[in-house]
Amino acid sequence: MMIPMNDKNIERRNLQISGGSTYVISLPKKWIERLNLKNGDSMKIVNNPNHSITLFPDTIIQKTSSHHVIKIKKTDSLESIKRKVISLYVSGHDFIIVKSPRSKLETDVRSMIIKLIRTKFVGTEIIESDSVSITIKVLTVNPEMKLELAFNRMYKSTSNMFFELIHAIEKNDLEYAEEIIQMDDEIDRFSHYLTRNLVMSLDDCNILSQLGLEKTSQVIGYKRIITCVERIADHISLIAKIVVNPQNNLKNIPKEIIPEYEKTITLFDNIMNLVSERDYVNAESFAMQIEESLDNISEMIGLTKNNENSVISKNLLYENKRILDYLLDVCEVVMNETVDSVVSHNESEVIPK
Known part of the structure; x- marks a missing residue:
């Protein structure tokens, strides 16, 4: 999808030569602050095959983890709940809560989630459980292998x-x-x-x-x-x-x-x-x-x-x-x-x- 040129994520900056052999470009201050970067931080620069340049921090930026809640409805089947949990996992979310808003979490739902974690997910466990909800945490933040x-x-x-x-x-x-x-x-x-x-x-x-x-x-x-x-x-x-x-x-x-x-x-x-x-x-x-x-x-x-x-x-x-x-x-x-x-x-x- 093409991003319009007036989009807030696009700014124009001019290249400047420094020392006769190096080009430099200034970066918007608000972008740097949003990434929690500071003067002297190491950055990686990638020369992409599509004639673009990618610039990103040399270290992993810790993102604020958000909790995604699956509120079970009476009409939800076991397969529907299972599909939602899998979708949130593969989408990259770290905290998944399965909750029954009005009544006790059914035994078959609880058993399905436990089996799902044991047989279908890597580096995932239940960190909290009560009568109406289960909280799932993905422990593997970064890829463990190539x-x-x-x-x-x-x-x-x-x-x-x-x-x-x-x-x-x-x-x-x-x-x-x-x-x-x-x-x-x-x-x-x-x-x-x-x-x-x-x-x-x-x-x-x-x-x-x-x-x-x-x-x-x-x-x-x-x-x-x-x-x-x-x-x-x-x-x-x-x-x-x-x-x-x-x-x-x-x-x-x-x-x-x-x-x-x-x-x-x-x-x-x-x-x-x-x-x-x-x-x-x-x-x-x-x-x-x-x-x-x-x-x-x-x-x-x-x-x-x-x-x-x-x-x-x-x-x-x-x-x-x-x-x-x-x-x-x-x-x-x-x-x-x-x-x-x-x-x-x-x-x-x-x-x-």
Whole structure:
């Protein structure tokens, strides 16, 4: 969104040369005071790829924490309350209060919040609780690890989840497949944590730097990739639920399904490595392989005979197809961000006004 030139956040200042080799520019006093800065404080200056300059304090500015209150209504479902808590967490808020204004906080709401904190959030705990409210505090103010490291842990956990599921199907181990369903919570924790940090980095250049990112435009690509990995984990969990369903007879599942899963997990690992390698040529190559696999799966679904196991087989193949769709999305993100590396650049003349 373009900011109008008469906006209060924009001022014009002239560059001045100092010492023959350094340029200086004065900053509005009210801006400095608002940031609680003083004479002699260290500042970071970033030369951005979009021909702009970013100036920000060398140390983290402690912001005043505000308490966001979710007032429960009689019409609010448990899922609606849960969604609000998650939204406040990923939006970067540190204090979240869930409150029942007129009556005692229901036991199912309290249990849901406790489970949510234990299974879906990182560095979060209940600091206050009474009969009508619960106060949640996010203890991790700054990112505890680089974005690439946290993402690698997320995708490796997802890869392991898929690998163990294949093993459970081969061994017809329903008990272990049940455990794999619970692994999805760990992927959600990473997804919410990474999304929270990305959101906060848009407002704080220090956080952007701590995450190992050079420009805010990278946030868009990473968020899309993180969402894809989370959705892939969801579909792996859905496959596990099909496996553990007592009404399904897995012994007669076509043998071709397991090799297709193995191809997909190999593609998954290779494509996730592209997120850090940023290789356009490989991303394009893997995208073509995915399209071939999608065609093969569509053909397998069409050739599946109509019998008591056909619905199970088609569902298992369909879930694999959805995983491949998300992997194709990841390839597209990498290609979009690295296309400049495979095209030529012609300097255009500046046309005088």
